[in-house]
Each structure stands twice: as C-alpha cells, then as structure tokens.
Amino acid sequence: MAETILKLDKVTKVYGNGTVANRDINIEFKKGEIHSIVGENGAGKSTLMKIIFGIEAPSSGVVTYKGEEVHFASSMDAIEAGIGMVHQHFMLIPSYSVVDNIILGMEPKNGIFINTKQAVKVCQELSDKYNFEVDVTQKVAELSVGKRQKVEILKTLYRNAELIILDEPTSVLTPQETEQLFEQLKSFTEQGKTIIFISHKLEEVKQISNRITVMRNGVSKGTYNNEDLTMAQLTNLIVGRDVETDYEVYKKHPDFNKEYALKVENLTLKHASRNILDNVSFGVRKGEILGIAGVEGNGQIDLVKCITGLQEVEYSGKIEINGVDTTGMNVRQRRNSGMAYIPEDRMNDGIAGDLPISDNMIATYYDREDVNGKITMNLKAIDKISDELIEQFSVKTGSNKTKINALSGGNIQKVVVAREYNTHSNLMIAEQPTHGIDIGSAEFVHHQLIEMANNGAGILLVSADLNEVMNLSDHIIVMFDGKIAGYFDKAKEVSDQELGLYMLGVKHQTEEEIRGAL
Amino acid sequence: MAKKPKTNRFSITNEKFYNFIKLTIAILLGLALAFVVLCFVSKDPVNAFVTILTGPLKKPRYMGVVIEKFVPFLFSGLCCCLLFKCGFFNLGGEGIFIASGLLMSVFACNEQLAIAGVHPAICILVAAVSGGLLMLIPAFFKAKYGANELVLSLMLNSAYLGLGTYIIKYHFLTTTTSLIASPDYQPTARIGFLSGQFFQDYHISITFFLGILATFLVWFVLYRTKLGYQIRLVGTNPKFADYAGINSFSLAMKTNFIAGALCGIGSAIQLLTQFNYFNWTGVNSPGIGFSGALMAMIGQSNPIGTFFASFFIKYLEQGTTVLYYSDTSVPSEIVAIIEGVIVLLVSSTYFLRRLREKKLLKEGLQSEYRNDREAK
Missing domain, CATH: 1.10.3470 (ABC transporter involved in vitamin B12 uptake, BtuC)
Structure with a gap:
C-alpha cells in the first residue's frame, strides 16, 4: 500500500451566508495515484479543493499533509508545501510570454535582474521533458486553450508540485486534447506525483482514475477503487437516481412556416484590427433550437453581445429579431422586439444579488403594464407573479423576499430562467444555461427550453458543453476563430468526434455548406 | 414547495435584525468611547456624560x-x-x-x-x-x-x-x-x-x-x-x-x-x-x-x-x-468621536460577522441534519 500524502479528517466548511459546502469530509490521498473527486456541480468539490489549496480555511476539521497537520493561510503556503492547482478558469496573463507566466513570483535572479536566459532554458527543458510541445517564448494570447492549460500545468511543475489538483480540466478541451492530457497525467504518476482530478464527466473519470471519491450535497459518499464500480453504480451514487439525456421524445417540432425568430446576416465585428466575428450568417426559426458549439473564446460571447445589444464596439451586418431590423437599437428596444436572454455569467449579469427574489423576478419587464399601477409599482402583482414563478420553476426558498444571493447556483439560475420565460418572447438566447449548476436543476432548465420551443419560441443555445448542445439542439453550428466552421442541419446525425475536429479548426466546411445555416 | 423553513425574526441570522443589532452596538460603543474621553478631560465625567445625553431635554429652547x-x-x-x-x-x-x-x-x-x-x-x-x-x-x-x-x-x-x-x-x-x-x-x-x-x-x-x-x-x-x-x-x-x-x-x-x-x-x-x-x-x-x-x-x-x-x-x-x-473643559468635538465610531462600525463588513457566521454554521448544520432525518 502506498503511503498517504494528504489526509482530510472531518473537514467542514460553512460559508458566510449559511451554505454548508462541505460536511465531515474524510478522504485519504495516496502517493502516486490519480484520485478523482466526482459529483454534481454544487456538490462541494470546488470548495474542498480550495481548502486543500489554502484559498479557503475549513470551518472545522484537520488537514494532514505528509504526516503533518497543516493550516495554509493562503495558496502561497500550499504552493511552498508542494501542492499545485490548475484552475478551471486559467490564471494567466495573456500579454506575457509563456516563460514570464511560468516564472511569475519565482523568478530565477541574476543580482536584482531576472535571469531571462536561465528562465527560458529551465522552462523549455520542463516542457520537453513531458512532451508538452509548447514554445515557451510565445505569448500566451497566441496559444490555443489546450496549450494554455499546458502552461498552467507547467506552472505547477516549475514550482515542484508533488500533488496537482486539476479542477474540471477537460471542460474546455476538445475530445482530442483530452486524450493527450490523460497521457501526460499518467506519466506524472509514474514519477511519483499525485493527481487530484475533479470532474463531472464520468466517462473520463472511469477512464483515468485509480480511485474515486463521490460527493453529493457537500457530503462524501465514500471512496472506491475504480475497478469496483460500474458506470451505473457511479451515476447512482452521484445523483441518487437515473438521469435521462435523450430529450428527443419531448420535442413537438411545431411548424411556424419556417419563420425566423432571429436572423443574422454578414455579421462582422472588428476590434484592434482583428476580426472577432467574421461574416457570420445564420438564422433561428420559431419552434427550433439552434446550438452553437465551440471552444470558449472563438467569438461566441461577442456574437451574443451583438445580438442582445450589449456590444459596445460597432459591428457591421444585419440582425433581425422577429422580423425587426435591430440596427441602432439598445437593449430595451431589442427586448421589446421579443428577445429574452439567459446570460452566461448569472452572478454578475443575471441578478442583483442584494435585492430580494421578487425584485429580480421582474427586472427585465419592470415597465410592463401588469406590474405597474398609475404611480406606484403594483407590489401585489409583483408578489403574485414571483410566487407563481417560484412555484412553477420549483425554486427552493422560504419567501420571495429572500435575498437572491442566499440561494444556491441552481436555484438562482431557475429564477433567471423563470424571469426570461415570463417575458413570453419569441426569441430566447440561452448562453451556457446550465453552467455550474446541479444536474437536477440542469435537467429542469433543459426541459423548460424545450417547452419554450414547443410553444413556438426560437432558441439560440450557446454552450461550451458539447453534450448539452448535442442533446438539445435541432441544428448545430460550430464556431472557430470568429467564423462558422461548420453547420449541421441534423444535430442527431453528427458525432462528438466529428464536432471536435471542427472545434479545433482541423476541418472546415465550404461556403456552400455553411450557407445552409441561414 | 411543501414546507417553508422556519426563520426566527429575532435571530442574528436574520439580515434585518443583524443590521439593527450592529447599529445598536455601534452606538453603544461610540457612547462608551465618548465616556472614556470624558474621563480624561472632565472633572465630573459622569455628570458630563448625563448632560450630553439629557441636556437638550432640560428646556424647550x-x-x-x-x-x-x-x-x-x-x-x-x-x-x-x-x-x-x-x-x-x-x-x-x-x-x-x-x-x-x-x-x-x-x-x-x-x-x-x-x-x-x-x-x-x-x-x-x-x-x-x-x-x-x-x-x-x-x-x-x-x-x-x-x-x-x-x-x-x-x-x-x-x-x-x-x-x-x-x-x-x-x-x-x-x-x-x-x-x-x-x-x-x-x-x-x-x-x-x-x-x-x-x-x-x-x-x-x-x-x-x-x-x-x-x-x-x-x-x-x-x-x-x-x-x-x-x-x-x-x-x-x-x-x-x-x-x-x-x-x-x-x-x-x-x-x-x-x-x-x-x-x-x-x-x-x-x-x-x-x-x-x-x-x-x-x-x-x-x-x-x-x-x-x-x-x-x-x-x-x-x-x-x-x-x-x-x-x-x-x-x-x-x-x-x-x-x-x-x-x-469638554470640547464640542466629542460628538465627532461618537459619530466617527458609529460610522466606522456600521460600515464595517467584519464587525460582528464572526458571531453571525458561528450562528449560521450551527443553524446550517441543524437544518442539514433535519433534512437528512426527513429524507429517511
């Protein structure tokens, strides 16, 4: 039996708003293993990792590292002790070179100057040693997402990490890049390094782990050897029931004479002489779900901003919402043309955290007649609408006067979806609608989107989660480098491997094929 | 939703009550500090303190x-x-x-x-x-x-x-x-x-x-x-x-x-x-x-x-x-001291937070256990 490198004993974490993120967690991590922590979003995996990495202090419990009890005051302490973490959202400075990013904070010195030559040499050696194929003198901004992740891993290696935590490392990778990452992780363990692998993608976990710890609702449901668990058992442990992924049976495919809810023509967005969006054309018809797949940062965010009117930079091209040309229109005018929008960053864009749920429930239609009286707002109507929506969207809360901050991510998202649903718009833009929420809520949101499509809304689904796009969409567009790389008229007839090739920019459709999107 | 979780209005975990407690304690601390200062500058600090608090009531003017x-x-x-x-x-x-x-x-x-x-x-x-x-x-x-x-x-x-x-x-x-x-x-x-x-x-x-x-x-x-x-x-x-x-x-x-x-x-x-x-x-x-x-x-x-x-x-x-x-002997700036302390404490995010978090921790765990029991 290998020695224990890290041990958690009765670790509990309660956040300031009363959320119990972790309760009485006991886990032992063995040296040289790949240990996966699985669980739904919101099960407490990330918090647990923050505790190990010194970002959060546990409310109670003991963390033992290499046989000694530790109290990391910050991540600096953890790094010094030999723990490295690759965050889900990269912590890199795009305008710096790879070397600068790697050595930042631990620069090899030559007197008072940074010894650049030495730094480049060390970093390149490190990269070559593990076959990372990264040119360390390049700027991070010029690297692909997959390469950037390698830089993150190099950062931990440079700091001599023996225990490396990877938080959802594959969520931004294409299937091909994921394969490569796994090869490298295996080679790390051969050299005695320990990997903690956080994920909610079970196939991957089964493929790579030695042992698996399952978390649910902030509690550990036990640690298992990989070979002792079947896929079905694992799913059951995580969710507590079976999960469906085939939504096709719920779809009604209503016929609206192929009317457009959204029509985008020749949309081009230039910023700093770079084409962020390059001649993008597509249409979303009423009653249909159009999925946009792509690795994050290939223009999807800007595309949505252009459509919703939040884009500050001028774009060229034409966007029609429900047949209305939106040129020069602000957000309010576009919403009034029948547009609803579920934003990606719900905490910053989608809610006013310090205000009660009721205030958040009406925010995008606060000027509508049914919530306003002659002089005052109609508080009774607002109450009633809020309560009805809370009921209908099964938001877990004591009252509609609760500050929305106090809800869990899944419930906050339900409020956002409920509000946008209640605008009764014919165009729904759903941007990462289930990002970071629990499986139960995600399923619920998916059903709501399908329901809206069944009722005649056109839905534009933008998501980095390939499974989500494939399960929900009628048609799929893949974006790469600000362009449409591929259009698939029948979403069910394309494989994830195939989509992966388009996402990576390996394959490109012809102009002719892409024109089918409109 | 079947059941609404019980919240006690007079618990520090209630946002409004917490703010009220925070304000009250801030005022008391401000007054206490003023009293300390009075002890240094005044010959009869108790009387001075009482006068500050009740003086305006003495005459309608x-x-x-x-x-x-x-x-x-x-x-x-x-x-x-x-x-x-x-x-x-x-x-x-x-x-x-x-x-x-x-x-x-x-x-x-x-x-x-x-x-x-x-x-x-x-x-x-x-x-x-x-x-x-x-x-x-x-x-x-x-x-x-x-x-x-x-x-x-x-x-x-x-x-x-x-x-x-x-x-x-x-x-x-x-x-x-x-x-x-x-x-x-x-x-x-x-x-x-x-x-x-x-x-x-x-x-x-x-x-x-x-x-x-x-x-x-x-x-x-x-x-x-x-x-x-x-x-x-x-x-x-x-x-x-x-x-x-x-x-x-x-x-x-x-x-x-x-x-x-x-x-x-x-x-x-x-x-x-x-x-x-x-x-x-x-x-x-x-x-x-x-x-x-x-x-x-x-x-x-x-x-x-x-x-x-x-x-x-x-x-x-x-x-x-x-x-x-x-x-x-008592300068009128004494009010500024009280004012300053109150503003400082009321606008401080950390003041009394520890206490509130401890309480939340307890309540949070309790409701968790309650849910568990109900689930069984």
Whole structure:
C-alpha cells in the first residue's frame, strides 16, 4: 500500500451566508495515484479543493499533509508545501510570454535582474521533458486553450508540485486534447506525483482514475477503487437516481412556416484590427433550437453581445429579431422586439444579488403594464407573479423576499430562467444555461427550453458543453476563430468526434455548406 | 414547495435584525468611547456624560435648537441616501450648499420679490433647481465618460467655495458690517416659526414638516415607484441593469438632479431659518454637505434611518453645547468621536460577522441534519 500524502479528517466548511459546502469530509490521498473527486456541480468539490489549496480555511476539521497537520493561510503556503492547482478558469496573463507566466513570483535572479536566459532554458527543458510541445517564448494570447492549460500545468511543475489538483480540466478541451492530457497525467504518476482530478464527466473519470471519491450535497459518499464500480453504480451514487439525456421524445417540432425568430446576416465585428466575428450568417426559426458549439473564446460571447445589444464596439451586418431590423437599437428596444436572454455569467449579469427574489423576478419587464399601477409599482402583482414563478420553476426558498444571493447556483439560475420565460418572447438566447449548476436543476432548465420551443419560441443555445448542445439542439453550428466552421442541419446525425475536429479548426466546411445555416 | 423553513425574526441570522443589532452596538460603543474621553478631560465625567445625553431635554429652547438645525442636515442626508442607493459616491452636496445658498441669497435680498409668503417659496425653488443642475456636472462625466464622481465633486466643492467668496467680496458685499458677507435678506424672505406657543417654544417652522414630507417622498420613490426600482437595481448591480435594458445614463441624470435639489432645498432652509445673510466660512456651517454622507451611512442608506440618524447626531451636538454652559473643559468635538465610531462600525463588513457566521454554521448544520432525518 502506498503511503498517504494528504489526509482530510472531518473537514467542514460553512460559508458566510449559511451554505454548508462541505460536511465531515474524510478522504485519504495516496502517493502516486490519480484520485478523482466526482459529483454534481454544487456538490462541494470546488470548495474542498480550495481548502486543500489554502484559498479557503475549513470551518472545522484537520488537514494532514505528509504526516503533518497543516493550516495554509493562503495558496502561497500550499504552493511552498508542494501542492499545485490548475484552475478551471486559467490564471494567466495573456500579454506575457509563456516563460514570464511560468516564472511569475519565482523568478530565477541574476543580482536584482531576472535571469531571462536561465528562465527560458529551465522552462523549455520542463516542457520537453513531458512532451508538452509548447514554445515557451510565445505569448500566451497566441496559444490555443489546450496549450494554455499546458502552461498552467507547467506552472505547477516549475514550482515542484508533488500533488496537482486539476479542477474540471477537460471542460474546455476538445475530445482530442483530452486524450493527450490523460497521457501526460499518467506519466506524472509514474514519477511519483499525485493527481487530484475533479470532474463531472464520468466517462473520463472511469477512464483515468485509480480511485474515486463521490460527493453529493457537500457530503462524501465514500471512496472506491475504480475497478469496483460500474458506470451505473457511479451515476447512482452521484445523483441518487437515473438521469435521462435523450430529450428527443419531448420535442413537438411545431411548424411556424419556417419563420425566423432571429436572423443574422454578414455579421462582422472588428476590434484592434482583428476580426472577432467574421461574416457570420445564420438564422433561428420559431419552434427550433439552434446550438452553437465551440471552444470558449472563438467569438461566441461577442456574437451574443451583438445580438442582445450589449456590444459596445460597432459591428457591421444585419440582425433581425422577429422580423425587426435591430440596427441602432439598445437593449430595451431589442427586448421589446421579443428577445429574452439567459446570460452566461448569472452572478454578475443575471441578478442583483442584494435585492430580494421578487425584485429580480421582474427586472427585465419592470415597465410592463401588469406590474405597474398609475404611480406606484403594483407590489401585489409583483408578489403574485414571483410566487407563481417560484412555484412553477420549483425554486427552493422560504419567501420571495429572500435575498437572491442566499440561494444556491441552481436555484438562482431557475429564477433567471423563470424571469426570461415570463417575458413570453419569441426569441430566447440561452448562453451556457446550465453552467455550474446541479444536474437536477440542469435537467429542469433543459426541459423548460424545450417547452419554450414547443410553444413556438426560437432558441439560440450557446454552450461550451458539447453534450448539452448535442442533446438539445435541432441544428448545430460550430464556431472557430470568429467564423462558422461548420453547420449541421441534423444535430442527431453528427458525432462528438466529428464536432471536435471542427472545434479545433482541423476541418472546415465550404461556403456552400455553411450557407445552409441561414 | 411543501414546507417553508422556519426563520426566527429575532435571530442574528436574520439580515434585518443583524443590521439593527450592529447599529445598536455601534452606538453603544461610540457612547462608551465618548465616556472614556470624558474621563480624561472632565472633572465630573459622569455628570458630563448625563448632560450630553439629557441636556437638550432640560428646556424647550434647547430642543428647539436641535429641531432647527436638524432640518437642513436631514436634507443633506437624504441627498446622499438617494445617491448611495444609485451607486453614486458623489459628495457634491457641500458645494451645492455653498453655490445654491449664495444664488438663493441674491433672490432673498431682492426687494421686488418681497411678497410675504411667496418670497421664501421662490428662494427655495431657486435653490432646488440650481442644486439639481449643479449636481448634474459630476454625474454627467461619471455616466458618460466613467470619470470618478468623488474626485470631481470634491474639486467642484473647492471651486464653488472660491468662486462664492470672490462673488461676495467684489459684487455682493454687505455695507453695514465689516464681515465678508452678503447684505441682509429681506424680512419677507425669512422663514419664521409657526404661531402658537408650542411651535414657538420648539422652534418649529413649516420646514420641519417639509423635512418629514421629503423623508417620506424619498422613501416612497425608492421603494414604491418604477424610478426607485431602477435606482436600486442600478445601485446594486449596474451590469445587471444594463442587461435588463435600463438606460443608466438618463437614470443617473434624474437621480442626481433630485439629490442635488434636495441639497439645494436644505441650503435654502438653513439660511432662511437660521441666518440673516450669507457668510459661508464664518457663520453658516461648512461641512454640512459632507455630514449628509455620514448620516446616510449611519442610516444605512434608508431615508427613515437617515432621518433618525440626523436627529440623533444633532441632539448629541446640542447636548455638548448645553454641557459647555456648565463645564467648559469638554470640547464640542466629542460628538465627532461618537459619530466617527458609529460610522466606522456600521460600515464595517467584519464587525460582528464572526458571531453571525458561528450562528449560521450551527443553524446550517441543524437544518442539514433535519433534512437528512426527513429524507429517511
């Protein structure tokens, strides 16, 4: 039996708003293993990792590292002790070179100057040693997402990490890049390094782990050897029931004479002489779900901003919402043309955290007649609408006067979806609608989107989660480098491997094929 | 949802009750510190302390001074209250007290307007409109170009003070005294106390009721109207307001205009009730515009809270004044100590947080266990 490198004993974490993120967690991590922590979003995996990495202090419990009890005051302490973490959202400075990013904070010195030559040499050696194929003198901004992740891993290696935590490392990778990452992780363990692998993608976990710890609702449901668990058992442990992924049976495919809810023509967005969006054309018809797949940062965010009117930079091209040309229109005018929008960053864009749920429930239609009286707002109507929506969207809360901050991510998202649903718009833009929420809520949101499509809304689904796009969409567009790389008229007839090739920019459709999107 | 989780209103985990406890403890600590200071400076600290707390109650006239001084103070507080709610840290109130006050003084000295009853109304209107317009300057640059409204408003305050002094010195100087002050106001412009013994005793003029009305109106606008809804939304999360399609520029203009108008009214009321001429640095009280921000903070940006905060501080100030009649060793700045401690503690996010978190931890775990049991 290998020695224990890290041990958690009765670790509990309660956040300031009363959320119990972790309760009485006991886990032992063995040296040289790949240990996966699985669980739904919101099960407490990330918090647990923050505790190990010194970002959060546990409310109670003991963390033992290499046989000694530790109290990391910050991540600096953890790094010094030999723990490295690759965050889900990269912590890199795009305008710096790879070397600068790697050595930042631990620069090899030559007197008072940074010894650049030495730094480049060390970093390149490190990269070559593990076959990372990264040119360390390049700027991070010029690297692909997959390469950037390698830089993150190099950062931990440079700091001599023996225990490396990877938080959802594959969520931004294409299937091909994921394969490569796994090869490298295996080679790390051969050299005695320990990997903690956080994920909610079970196939991957089964493929790579030695042992698996399952978390649910902030509690550990036990640690298992990989070979002792079947896929079905694992799913059951995580969710507590079976999960469906085939939504096709719920779809009604209503016929609206192929009317457009959204029509985008020749949309081009230039910023700093770079084409962020390059001649993008597509249409979303009423009653249909159009999925946009792509690795994050290939223009999807800007595309949505252009459509919703939040884009500050001028774009060229034409966007029609429900047949209305939106040129020069602000957000309010576009919403009034029948547009609803579920934003990606719900905490910053989608809610006013310090205000009660009721205030958040009406925010995008606060000027509508049914919530306003002659002089005052109609508080009774607002109450009633809020309560009805809370009921209908099964938001877990004591009252509609609760500050929305106090809800869990899944419930906050339900409020956002409920509000946008209640605008009764014919165009729904759903941007990462289930990002970071629990499986139960995600399923619920998916059903709501399908329901809206069944009722005649056109839905534009933008998501980095390939499974989500494939399960929900009628048609799929893949974006790469600000362009449409591929259009698939029948979403069910394309494989994830195939989509992966388009996402990576390996394959490109012809102009002719892409024109089918409109 | 089947069951609603039970929440105890009088538990520290309840947000409103927590804020209330925080405020109470902050006030007590402020008073305690004041007492400590009194022990050093006064021969009879206990008596001094009691006098500060009860002094104004001794004579109606004392209380009258509190009420008289409190009203303009309140307007300044309401102005900041509105601004804070909208996410503006605009301290232009001080400058408006000067500039609008001076402009109003020109009207108050004007003989042609000397019609009883109408004259003060005209003066207040002039101050309100000019105050609103002046407040738009920093607001415009903030909303349009993202300039820092705090820096801008502070700079403007200095500019108004300099400009005001220049105007008085060279174009609007009194001829009757050697002060650097405006000529005396027309008697018709002054706002007197309401007739009746009670009103006379307690120095209550129509402005006192204006103050109450303004407090109610600010509360009403903030919590009952569409405008207030937008203000709170923008103040809580401007990005969300953008997303929801609120035109934050026009909203900023509206809010700042109303806030500036409140300050202008405050300035007019102060001058027309308490003074006979304009002399900012000497007799009229500099700093009142800034104090408004403190009152809004103590009142936790709630107009009604601001109302009581303003009254409380003016009451304490009068208490020290009364104390001064018998014990000259205690400086009037003692109130500033109390004020400072309260503001510091009330605005501190960390104060009492540990206690609350511990309680939350306990409650959180309990409800978790309860859920578990129910699940079984």
